[in-house]
Amino acid sequence: MAMIRLERRADPSNFWRYGAPLVAVLATIIAGGIMFALLGKNPVEAIRTIFWTPFTGRNAAYYLSQLPIKAAPLVLIATGLALGFRAGIWNIGAEGQYVIGALSGAAVALALYPMEGRWLFIICIAASLAGGMLWAMIPAVLKVRLGVSEILVSLMLVYVAENILASLAVGAMKNPEGYGFPGSRNLSQYPAVANLDIWSGTGIHWGVIAALLSVLAGQILLSRHILGFQIQVAGLAPRAARFAGVAPGRLVMVCMAASGALAGAAGWFELAGPSGIVSVDFNVGYGFTAIIVAFLGRLHPVGILLAGVLLAVTYVGGDVARSSLGLPAGSIQSFQGMLLFFLLALDVLTAYRIRIGRKARA
Amino acid sequence: MKRRSFLAGTAAAATAAAAGLPARAQADKIKAGFIYVGPITDMGYNYQHNVGREDAMAHFGDALETVYVENVPEGPDCERILTQLALDGCDIIFATSFGFMDPTINVAAKFPDVKFEHATGFKTADNVAIYNARFYEGRAVIGHLAGKLTKSNQIGYIVPVPIPEVIMGINAAFIAARKANPDVQFKIIWIYDWHNPQKEADAAKALVEQGCDVLMQHTDSNAPITLAEELGIHAFGQAADMSAYGPNACVTSIVDNWGPYYIERIGMMFDGSWATSDQWLGMPEGVIVVPEINANIDPELRAEADAIRDSIINREYHPFTGPLNKQDGTEFVAAGEVADDGTLLNMMFYVEGIDAELPS
Amino acid sequence: MGGIDPILLLASLMVASTPILLAALGELVVERAGVLNLGVEGMMITGAVCGFAATVLTGSPWLGFVAAALAGGVMALIFGVLTQYLLSNQVATGLALTLFGLGLSALIGQSYAGITIDRPPSLNLPLLRDIPWLGPIVFRHDVILYLSLAMVVAIWWFLTRSRGGLILRAVGENHDAAHALGYPVIAIRMAAITFGGAMAGTGGAYISIMRLRQWTEGMTSGAGWIALAIVVFASWRSGRVLLGAYLFGGVTVLQLNLQGAGFRIPAVLLSASPYLITIIVLVLMSLSRNARNATPGNLGATFHASN
CATH class of the missing domain: 3.40.50.2300 (Response regulator)
Structure with missing residues (x-):
């Protein structure tokens, strides 16, 4: 009986490592085009708007500047997560750490308002790193001490964090000059802590710098540092790792701490810049999307950078398509969903080849 | 009746011209943008803002082009979407939710020639008007x-x-x-x-x-x-x-009947008379409407309610x-x-x- | 408690909890087979819209539920093909499924907003309905609610008493061993994943067809995530899923009732409590020797037979 099956390659295919994402984008363009056509829109126009507007046309300069703003939190969070994912440590609660990090920074900023001095910004970043890290330490400690699944605890803590955010936005952090409306003071208008463009109009704020630094640091860590080696070994061969002197508990703590801290900082950079206000709608799912970004980037820092930018393009271009072509919000979300499916699906070609034919007899 | 108001209108314009007011640009075509916090299919708040947009389109016909973006969370993406509407050539942009306030003020500062209208907030600027309903x-x-x-x-x-x-x-x-x-x-x-x-x-x-x-x-x-x-x-x-x-x-x-307000403000864009304002409109202006009371209600009670409604519309009674x-x-x-x-x-x-x- | 009628409260609680109960039962079977599908919310909302649309088109809510189960199943199949055949990561694929489901449902639902349907009739079991106390709480509900209770028993029986359940658990516990024994790991997991999708779809449709009788974008408002929490809370046992679902659903209903009765309650603490309780349960389980092995051994792991 003829059948299709997968056969593991002796070595990962370099052709498919780079080719698979391109094929996935092409497949998404075809499937998405069909969807847009079904919606009665010109598919070529829709696809062109989503992928090209950020780079061409008279407003390209602005849209280009929005790419780093959208990509930075994804890249910053995903780089941290990838460390753990490589070692088989599943922090899927980055969204919660992002929220708590932002709230920690905001707590410092609002407590010291209207004190001046740019050093406050540094303190807020430190607070957000610590806040995100501590929130991630809850699942880490439970994992190491009691063997509780970090997947489940970190996920549950997302909802706890969201409830804390909601309560602070309408309660303790409410703007005293806001006529009773929910939401804090606008921190992007508080010069001491604002996270604004470093070069005006480029969209490059301190979070973008931090994201680039994290990619660089991640790259060096994984290729040069002993910890990077331990992470790789722990992920590939957990039993061998023990013989190689890896302390699994310590590795869990380090990976969770790093990913929590980076997610927390991402939250603060977003709050002090693009968002400005502690509001119920502050978190828009970067922590979850970053998990997908980490896998799209093959858990590799540079890959994550590329994946983050690709998603940013679909966000920015997708929103342009919504207004200029009147596409419903749901169609853009579906389009992104398809893109992720295809990227995740075709990744298999890197490590496996498809064999069509009779089952091997060996 | 129609003719009379037409004449009244031209007379007013003539007076204004005679009084030496600066000639304001009259526009042939206006593009208006709307952003909504939720889906226009919510059959409530956002749906009604969109009905207001459609009322304006019906009123101005081909002279008015509108674009809208629904489901914009009151978070980091709002400022980008407002900027995008301004870059796309909108002459006037209606930001229809409270949480859009600071982004609207920020974007308005970057686009002094575009007019912004923010619903239910409290910050204005030369090119940002605010409106709310009673x-x-x-x-x-x-x-x-x-x-x-x-x-x-x-x-x-x-x-x-x-x-x-x-x-x-x-x-x-x-x-x-x-x-x-x-x-x-x-x-x-x-x-x-x-x-x-x-x-x-x-x-x-x-x-x-x-x-x-x-x-x-x-x-x-x-x-x-x-x-x-x-x-x-x-x-x-x-x-x-x-x-x-x-x-x-x-x-x-x-x-919530936003149509009259949207028509008035977009109309001001056409005749060049738009200026920032802070309006809190209610039943007298027709922005809040209490429709016909259900026929299954006792007629006497209906009459009482109608009387209260009319007294508010006529500004005889304040709640x-x-x-x-x-x-x-x-x-x-x-x-x-x-x-x-x-x-x-x-x-x-x-x-x-x-x-x-x-x-x- | 001023004004709160415990009988009505319990009856409301059962209705409010049924969507999450259905979805959690489905996810329970999926996780027992060793698969973690985080796309429950996406499958629920797709079921909600497809079920509602089918009800509007055919006039039959029962066909609506069938359509919802099919829609949830098809969504789950996407997840299944990606994770089981193309070996994609389950966490990432599940999250993508939720994103896709939310978008797709909004698209499908565009032409169904603003329509209401009649409530499908309740069974109102004769005689039983008139039993004091118990009658109004338990015997005046609709058939889907009873189906959800029947599924609790059926899944309990299947997992603990049937040979099929034994094989399914073996696959979830150690897929390599199950494979070595000659069980078709992938086929079993695909079946479980599809079943989970159908249950999630049915749960979603319970919201649109039974509870609200309308379609609104994003109407599941996080029910799928609560269902995921319930499975963990229940330490992967069918009876405890029922307890968890009624407890989680009950917290919301009780919270609203207490407010109405004039109690001042810390809304945030109460809304966060199901998740905090789940964490505490996980910790307690880890301390008890018996419960420590409750987590399916291969939960979330990718299986590929190398020969």
Whole structure:
């Protein structure tokens, strides 16, 4: 009986490592085009708007500047997560750490308002790193001490964090000059802590710098540092790792701490810049999307950078398509969903080849 | 009639020209952008803003082009989407939710030639006008109806978040209901969400099970009305005319009718007379509408409600007319006076008689 | 408690909890087979819209539920093909499924907004309905609610008493061993994943067809995530899923009732409590020797037979 099956390659295919994402984008363009056509829109126009507007046309300069703003939190969070994912440590609660990090920074900023001095910004970043890290330490400690699944605890803590955010936005952090409306003071208008463009109009704020630094640091860590080696070994061969002197508990703590801290900082950079206000709608799912970004980037820092930018393009271009072509919000979300499916699906070609034919007899 | 107003219009223009006012650019075509916080299919708040956009399109025909973006969260993406509308050539942009306030101010500073209109906020600029509706005026009408309709003297009230707009509504309804029925009491449930059909349905059910036989809501979904229809009790629609969801249950609704305002403001763009303003519009201006009361209601009561509605439309009656006390017994409006707008916009207290505590 | 009628409260609680109960039962079977599908919310909302649309088009809510189960199943198949055949990561694929489901449902639902349907009739079991106390709480509900209770028993029986359940658990516990024994690991997991999708779809449709009788974008408002929490809370046991679902659903209903009765309650603490309780349960389980092995051994792991 003829059948299709997968056969593991002796070595990962370099052709498919780079080719698979391109094929996935092409497949998404075809499937998405069909969807847009079904919606009665010109598919070529829709696809062109989503992928090209950020780079061409008279407003390209602005849209280009929005790419780093959208990509930075994804890249910053995903780089941290990838460390753990490589070692088989599943922090899927980055969204919660992002929220708590932002709230920690905001707590410092609002407590010291209207004190001046740019050093406050540094303190807020430190607070957000610590806040995100501590929130991630809850699942880490439970994992190491009691063997509780970090997947489940970190996920549950997302909802706890969201409830804390909601309560602070309408309660303790409410703007005293806001006529009773929910939401804090606008921190992007508080010069001491604002996270604004470093070069005006480029969209490059301190979070973008931090994201680039994290990619660089991640790259060096994984290729040069002993910890990077331990992470790789722990992920590939957990039993061998023990013989190689890896302390699994310590590795869990380090990976969770790093990913929590980076997610927390991402939250603060977003709050002090693009968002400005502690509001119920502050978190828009970067922590979850970053998990997908980490896998799209093959858990590799540079890959994550590329994946983050690709998603940013679909966000920015997708929103342009919504207004200029009147596409419903749901169609853009579906389009992104398809893109992720295809990227995740075709990744298999890197490590496996498809064999069509009779089952091997060996 | 038409001709007369046309003549009046040209006369006014002529006077303006004669008075030596700077000639303002008259536009042949205007592009207007709208951003909504939720889906336009919510059949409530966002749906009504979109109806207002469609009213404006019908009014101006081909001269007006509109674009809209729905489902824009009140977070980091809002500023980019506003900028995008400005870059796409919108002459005027309506930001229809409170949380769009700071992004609107920021983007307006970057596009001095584009006019912005922000709903329900409090920050203006040379090119940012604000507009809001006196939702509480409708509450006075339905409060009276609710007070007369309840047999258990328990009225259920489903509310989103404790902000002045909402508290003002509770107070206005309570004042009217107590006037109609001195024994009436409110049961209030906060769901901390503007549109959450499941929670609204659960809250409505809880209120009915605790003895309420009339429901009011400041939340946006029609779930409570649908439930009221099934249980055979009375309820009032919010934001949109919800009678279709409760042909028997829906006594009437408080409808946000933004069309007249959008037409007026876009019209000013055409004749070049747009200027920043701060308008709080209600039933007299037709921005808040209380539609025909359900025919299954006793005609006498309908007439009473109509009379209250007309007295508000004619500005003869203000829902916050003294003497009025706060919940703690201190007076906030003296006898014969009416509450000023500042008091209303900062209303973070219940009026006397409400047996509930305001969440902090 | 002033004004709160415990009988009505319990009856409401059962209705409010049924969507999450259905979805959690489905996810329970999926996780017992060793698969973690985080796309429950996406499958629920797709079921909600497809079920509602089918009800509007055919006039039959029962066909609506069938359509919802099919829609949820098809969504789950996407997840299944990606994770089982193309070996994609389950966490990432599940999250993508939720994103896709939310978008797709909004698209499908565009032409169904603003329509209401009649409530499908309740069974109102004769005689039983008139039993004091118990009658109004338990015997005046709709058939889907009873189906959800029947599924609790059926899944309990299947997992603990049937040979099929034994094989399914073996696959979830150690897929390599199960494979070595000659069980078709992938086929079993695909079946479990599809079943989970159908249950999630049915749960979603319970919201649109039974509870609210309308379609609104995003109407599941996080029910799928609560269902995921319930499975963990229940330590992967069918009976405890029922307890968890009623407890989680009950917290919301009770919270609203207490407010109506005039109690001042810390809304945030109450809303966060199901998740905090789940964490505490996980910790307690880890302390008890018996419960420590409750987590399916291969939960979330990718299986590929190398020969």
